[in-house]
Structures are given as structure tokens and as C-alpha cells.
Amino acid sequence: MISLIALAMLMVYGIMEFVRSRMLVRAGLQFDDVLTNTIFPRVVKARLANPNGGAEYILSDIDKVREFLTGQGILTFFDALWVPLFLVICYLFHPWLGAIAAGGAIVIFVLAFLNDFTTKKQLQEANNAVQSANQFAGAVLQNAEVIKSMGMEKPLGERWQDRHATMLTAQAGASDKAGAVMAFSKFIRMALQSAILGMGAYLALQQQVSPGVMIAASIMMGRALSPVEQSVAQWKQFVAARQASQRMKRLFDSVPADLERTELPKPVGEISVEQFTTLVPGTRTPLLKGINFQVPAGQTLAVVGPSGSGKSTLLRSLVGVQPAANGTIRIDGAELSQWNAEQLGQHLGYLPQDVKLFAGTIAENISRFRDADSDDVVRAAKMAGVHEMILHLKDGYETQIGDNGHQLSGGQRQRVGLARALFGLPQIVILDEPNSNLDNDGEAALTDAIRSLKEIGITVIVATHKTNLLAVCDKVLVMQDGAVRALTTPRELLKPAESVAPKNPAKAAAAPVVNNVVNVQ
Numbered sequence: 001m002i003s004l005i006a007l008a009m010l011m012v013y014g015i016m017e018f019v020r021s022r023m024l025v026r027a028g029l030q031f032d033d034v035l036t037n038t039i040f041p042r043v044v045k046a047r048l049a050n051p052n053g054g055a056e057y058i059l060s061d062i063d064k065v066r067e068f069l070t071g072q073g074i075l076t077f078f079d080a081l082w083v084p085l086f087l088v089i090c091y092l093f094h095p096w097l098g099a100i101a102a103g104g105a106i107v108i109f110v111l112a113f114l115n116d117f118t119t120k121k122q123l124q125e126a127n128n129a130v131q132s133a134n135q136f137a138g139a140v141l142q143n144a145e146v147i148k149s150m151g152m153e154k155p156l157g158e159r160w161q162d163r164h165a166t167m168l169t170a171q172a173g174a175s176d177k178a179g180a181v182m183a184f185s186k187f188i189r190m191a192l193q194s195a196i197l198g199m200g201a202y203l204a205l206q207q208q209v210s211p212g213v214m215i216a217a218s219i220m221m222g223r224a225l226s227p228v229e230q231s232v233a234q235w236k237q238f239v240a241a242r243q244a245s246q247r248m249k250r251l252f253d254s255v256p257a258d259l260e261r262t263e264l265p266k267p268v269g270e271i272s273v274e275q276f277t278t279l280v281p282g283t284r285t286p287l288l289k290g291i292n293f294q295v296p297a298g299q300t301l302a303v304v305g306p307s308g309s310g311k312s313t314l315l316r317s318l319v320g321v322q323p324a325a326n327g328t329i330r331i332d333g334a335e336l337s338q339w340n341a342e343q344l345g346q347h348l349g350y351l352p353q354d355v356k357l358f359a360g361t362i363a364e365n366i367s368r369f370r371d372a373d374s375d376d377v378v379r380a381a382k383m384a385g386v387h388e389m390i391l392h393l394k395d396g397y398e399t400q401i402g403d404n405g406h407q408l409s410g411g412q413r414q415r416v417g418l419a420r421a422l423f424g425l426p427q428i429v430i431l432d433e434p435n436s437n438l439d440n441d442g443e444a445a446l447t448d449a450i451r452s453l454k455e456i457g458i459t460v461i462v463a464t465h466k467t468n469l470l471a472v473c474d475k476v477l478v479m480q481d482g483a484v485r486a487l488t489t490p491r492e493l494l495k496p497a498e499s500v501a502p503k504n505p506a507k508a509a510a511a512p513v514v515n516n517v518v519n520v521q
């Protein structure tokens with residue numbers, strides 16, 4: 001009968017363990033769902049504010065915390081809640097048995113803290129080194145072709161190894177200490193087991209307890225010490241999960257969620273830049289200083305200037321990825337920050353200098369990974385003059401282009417990037433050297449695209465080093481050293497310097513710059 005009761009109780013125990021584990025897994029999924037919904041946009045913002053801050057690794061922190069919360073780690077802490085009950089039962093058997101069990105639990109608990117105290121710094125160092133090694137490897141391996149072609153494997157491999165070795169040293173140091181603490185706590189545990197049996201036997205001989213209590217006390221103490229000892233073993237995972245959750249908390253504290261912005265009416269595309277200054281991220285060094293200019297809706301503005309004069313920085317500022325340190329950028333009178341970011345994104349087309357396509361199909365890239373009508377995708381491709389080229393690819397619009405579009409040529413990438421910028425006919429189109437990789441056909445298609453945009457009243461801003469695009473532009477902004485040197489017309493810009501100088505001092509000042517900045521091709 002007793003055996004049957006024991007069997008039934010063990011079954012209940014098994015079922016409850018199963019239910020507990022299922023509940024934890026579901027709680028973990030819920031946890032994941034809540035965080036993954038909000039963390040990605042924050043990581044994007046944190047990376048923009050500090051490109052080398054490793055914000056992207058916070059995405060894997062979610063896994064660390066979830067694994068701890070759904071695995072043995074959290075179960076150990078739940079089990080620890082029952083420790084006082086088992087200790088009280090030991091005490092009720094006999095105060096001496098209670099004292100041995102409680103003393104043992106305290107010693108093992110102190111060892112857990114000692115473990116944390118002695119290994120915390122090294123575990124933190126190891127985690128930082130892992131992050132730094134991964135970050136380095138991730139960035140470097142994106143340029144595998146350069147590494148291979150110029151035999152840079154060895155020196156760059158050594159740099160990665162240095163970071164890796166730092167991680168190993170820190171981790172080995174922490175593991176040595178943790179190992180010593182664990183071995184000692186195991187010794188204490190076994191010694192306590194013997195001590196409680198010895199004490200039980202002694203008390204039984206003294207007829208203060210029955211022999212059965214001796215065995216029961218040993219089992220109870222085992223149940224009381226097991227979670228405490230387990231927590232020593234789980235400490236490393238606990239520390240990693242705690243650090244991961246602290247990193248997530250810092251991210252959530254430093255990057256607030258976007259305010260729910262009222263949707264503004266579709267812009268007509270008027271841009272106004274007033275006293276705009278922006279800095280190198282994380283420093284006080286200005287990249288652009290006191291920029292002022294206006295672009296009426298539907299106008300086409302070329303931005304020219306020597307390399308490093310700030311053209312790309314200005315364009316990045318106009319699309320809102322380079323934050324203002326001072327001054328404002330307004331679209332249709334509303335500051336960039338007043339726009340609902342997602343809404344504004346749909347009214348902006350941006351082709352960055354290094355294009356940046358994503359792994360996926362051509363159609364997905366053109367449609368910005370939104371659900372889109374095929375007609376809209378094809379319209380954007382036709383407008384960018386890339387439709388025929390896409391049809392010549394084996395899978396047409398469904399061609400997978402790989403990470404960063406590496407399966408396309410430089411010129412093809414640029415033209416697909418242009419189609420993405422034109423998708424949905426945004427009211428403002430910003431192109432950063434869109435013709436740097438184009439052949440004659442591509443150049444002609446680009447000029448036609450800008451002309452068409454102009455005809456339908458779309459504002460276009462295009463940074464260029466070449467003069468042929470100036471023919472379709474209404475105005476030219478000349479940049480130098482992070483400031484506006486002149487705002488003029490293409491015709492004035494391309495006039496020989498001598499004919500400008502005597503008539504207009506401002507243009508005379510711009511002329512030498514202009515002659516340096518525009519590569520006449």
C-alpha cells in the first residue's frame with residue numbers, strides 16, 4: 001500500500017515538473033515576444049548614435065536572459081524557496097539535526113557569494129572580450145575579398161586572436177576560481193551528509209530520535225542543500241543573464257521609444273535648413289557648421305564639393321539619421337523630429353553612397369520589404385531604368401541577391417538602390433552620388449529618372465562629383481569644410497572663374513572652390 005502511495009506521489013511529482021517546464025517555456029516565449037517587438041528599433045537608433053557601441057549584440061542578450069529564465073537556472077531559484085521548510089523539518093526532528101543542516105546551508109550560501117565576488121570582474125572582462133572579438137570578426141569578415149586578395153589573413157587573424165585570448169584568459173581565471181569554490185562546496189556537502197548521519201546515529205543511540213528519523217533527516221538535508229549547491233553551479237549563467245539584462249535595461253533607458261506622433265499631411269516636399277550643426281557621434285567635433293538653405297517643393301538641387309566637404313553628412317542629416325546638435329531641418333514647416341518616423345520614411349527616398357541592399361529578393365529590396373503590389377515594384381524599377389536588367393537575371397524580380405546585394409555588380413546594386421528610393425513615389429528623393437558606378441546607359445537612365453521626378457513635382461537632392469547631372473538641376477549647393485560655400489545655378493557654377501569674379505564677390509569666392517569640386521567629365 002505504501003509503495004502504491006509512493007508511486008502515485010512520484011507520478012504527481014513528475015507531472016508537476018512537466019507542467020512547470022511547459023509553463024516556463026511559454027513564459028519565455030511571451031518574454032521574447034514582448035522584447036523583440038520593441039528592441040529592434042532601439043538597437044537601430046543606438047547604432048546610429050554610436051556605430052561602434054556593439055548595440056547589435058544586445059539582440060543576443062534576449063536569448064541569454066530567456067535561456068536562464070526557462071532553464072535549470074530559474075528552477076534552482078524556485079527550489080531554493082523551499083529550503084527553509086526542509087530546514088524547519090530537520091529542526092523539528094531534533095534541534096541538533098536542524099543546526100547541522102542550517103549551518104551547512106549557510107556555509108554553501110556564503111560560498112555562492114564568494115564565487116560571485118571572486119569571479120565577477122573576470123566574467124565581465126570575458127564577456128566584454130567575447131563581444132569585442134565577435135564585433136571585430138563580424139566587421140572584418142564583411143571584407144573577406146580584400147583580406148584574401150591582399151593576403152591580410154595573418155595580421156587581421158592575429159588581431160582577432162588577441163581579443164579571443166583576452167577572453168580565454170579571463171574565462172580560465174574565473175573558471176579556476178569557480179572550480180575551487182565548487183570543489184570546496186562539494187566537500188562541505190559530503191561532510192555534512194556524514195555529519196548528519198553521524199549525529200542521527202548518536203541521537204538514536206541516546207534514544208532521543210528513532211533510527212527512521214536519522215534517515216529522514218539525511219534526506220531532508222539533501223533536499224535543503226541541493227538548490228543551494230545548484231545555485232553555486234548555476235552562478236556563471238546567472239551572472240551572464242544578469243549582465244545581459246543590465247545591458248538591455250541600459251538600452252531601454254538610453255533609447256526611449258518613439259513618441260506616438262500625430263500623422264501630418266503628406267508633404268509637398270519643401271525643405272528648409274536653418275543654422276544646422278551636427279557633430280561626430282559622441283564628440284564635440286562639428287561635421288557640419290551653421291548650414292542654411294531652402295529647397296522649394298519640386299526643385300532639384302545638386303550638392304557639390306570636394307571629398308570630405310560634408311555632402312554625405314548633409315544628406316544623412318536631411319533623412320534624419322545624423323542628429324542635429326544645433327539648428328533645424330524642416331520638411332513642409334515641421335521639424336524632422338515632429339514627423340512620425342515611419343510615415344516620413346514613406347515620403348522619403350534615399351540612396352546612400354554605399355547603397356546597402358539586404359539579403360532577399362530584388363522585389364523585396366525595391367519594395368523596402370513591405371507587402372507591395374507587383375505593379376508598384378515594377379513601376380519603381382522602370383522609373384530607375386532597371387526593369388530590363390532585372391528581367392535578364394535568371395529569376396527576374398525573385399532573384400536572391402545575398403547579403404548587401406553581393407550577387408549583383410556595383411552598377412546593378414546602385415540601380416536597384418535607385419529603384420528602392422523611388423518606390424511608392426516619395427515626395428522627396430535624396431541621392432548620394434547615384435552615378436558613381438554607372439555606365440553610360442545607367443547615367444542616361446538616372447538623368448531620365450530625375451527629369452521624370454521633376455516633371456511630377458518631386459523634390460530631388462543629389463550629391464555628385466560629375467557635371468552631367470547638373471544639367472537637370474535647378475540649383476547647386478557648393479559645400480566646403482562642412483559649410484555652405486555658395487548656393488547658385490548650374491549655369492553660373494560652370495562659368496569660367498574669370499567671368500564670375502569681377503561681377504559678384506560671393507560667386508567669385510565660390511568660383512575657385514567650384515573649379516576644384518566638380519570633376520569636369
Ligand SMILES: Nc1ncnc2c1ncn2[C@@H]1O[C@H](COP(=O)(O)OP(=O)(O)OP(=O)(O)O)[C@@H](O)[C@H]1O
Nearest residue numbers: 280281287305306307308309310311312313314353
Ligand atoms: N561618423 C563620423 N565620424 C567621424 N568623422 C566623420 C564621420 N562622418 C563623416 N566624418 C567626416 O566628415 C567629413 C565629411 O564627410 P562626408 O562623407 O560628408 O564627405 P563627402 O563630401 O560626402 O565626401 P565624398 O565626396 O568623398 O563622399 C569627412 O572628413 C569625414 O571624415
